[in-house]
Amino acid sequence: MPIETTETVAAAHAELDTLDPLAMARCFIAAQQGAVAAALAAGDRIGAAAAAAVPRLRRGGRLLYFGAGTSGRLALLDAVELVPTFSWPAQRAIATLAGGPGAVHQAVEGAEDDAAQAEHDLMALSPTADDVVIGVAASGRTPYAMAVLRAARPLGALTIAIVNNPGAPMLALAEHGIVLDTGAEVIAGSTRLKAGTAQKIALNTLSSCIMVQLEKVYGNLMVDLKATNxxxxxxxxxxxxxxxxxxxxxxxxxxxxxxxxxxxxxxxxxxxxxxxxxxxxxxxxxxxxxxxxxxxx
The missing domain is CATH 1.10.8.1080 (Helicase, Ruva Protein; domain 3)
Known part of the structure; x- marks a missing residue:
């Protein structure tokens, strides 16, 4: 079984709790550079996934995001922001979190392990071959995200996995696997840190590349914005x-x-x-x- 680098304890930060607040802040911020490096290394795969998604979306397909915990919340943020930024219809960018809507504000224990519920959540959306299903999980082995990808692929939907561990099992379940190898966190195992930042970069990049290709931008101008305020x-x-x-x-x-x-x-x-x-x-x-x-x- 591949080593999960997101769970590795970084020896360099073993004295974290002894640092003064200024040094501690610098430590956390400096570590975030690893998120940018990981996203840059995955740039070609992100671009390829975007290119594969565009024809399906031109035919009326949807972006369907799935994740648990921090990954699910970041996916939800990406989906929600497509509406005001690009006038993308809300019904065509749907994010589903393990544990349901309540999981946005509060952790729902055990929800990420419920594979049966994951398949139910996917099928409730009546996915088609024109849909793009995006599973996001730092570990790359979250049962909820794995079950969604496993169920979506036989339906013909385009499947994309975004993970932070090389060799993660989710990668074998998706047509497009995006690895954001961010390694050990300053606080061991806390993937809301640079792993989450890398996921945000990847999701931003993926959806923005898609929207530009869908004629939502002129030059670099946001000409399809929804002027709601x-x-x-x-x-x-x-x-x-x-x-x-x-x-x-x-x-x-x-x-x-x-x-x-x-x-x-x-x-x-x-x-x-x-x-x-x-x-x-x-x-x-x-x-x-x-x-x-x-x-x-």
Whole structure:
């Protein structure tokens, strides 16, 4: 059985509790550099998983995240943030935690060991071959996450495993295995530290790569944001001004007429179209602002 590096006791930190608060803080922060290094080393695998996911999502598939404890909460955070950032439908980014919704705020003992419940939770979502199932577990052997991947693969869903231990059994259950080899933690076994940070980086990178490929970004601008508060409406207005060269009042009026859709407002102003025709032009080009502005009328 492979050594679980996330459970290894780091000799370098054996005197952790004797450090003064400043030295202790520096120790914890310095250790986080290992999370970045681990994510960089897994970059090609993350990119390959994103590339494999995009065709399924273009066909209407969903991102289905599963995990327990810290891993599950990080997966939930990634799913939730896709809605305001990219206007991704909430029903197409679903995170399920071992132990249910209550596990977000409080540990549910034994939930991560319940393989039968894991399969039940997956099947309750009626997964299809167009769905992307992402299992996240630092150890890479959490029964809940393993059961989800084991059940999802025969259904034809794309399966992705994100783990922190090389050789973890979850890797054999997924088409795309992503290893974030963060090694021993400053506090032995506390994977909410750099293992969790590496998972956050990997999840951010995976979903962001997917959304860029799905035409949710123009250049590096967040043109598909959901403007649900004053700050985001101001950001949306600034984007319209930047991309059209219009004055702020014109951008504000057009944005409001286009239901606060930045891409629609930009096409309307740049192509001289009303909101209905601008939206249709975008739709006919797969939601791509670049193609909507580039292709002949």
């Amino acid at each position: 004053a700050k985001l409406v101001a950001r949306a207005t600034d984007l319209v001004v930047r991309l059209t060269g219009s004055d702020t009042p014109t951008a504000e009026r057009t944005l409001q007429a286009c239901a606060l859709e930045v891409k629609t407002a930009v096409v309307a102003l740049r192509c001289g179209l009303d909101p209905v025709d601008a939206r249709a032009r975008l739709s006919g080009r797969g939601g791509s602002l670049r193609r909507a502005l580039r292709d002949p009328l």
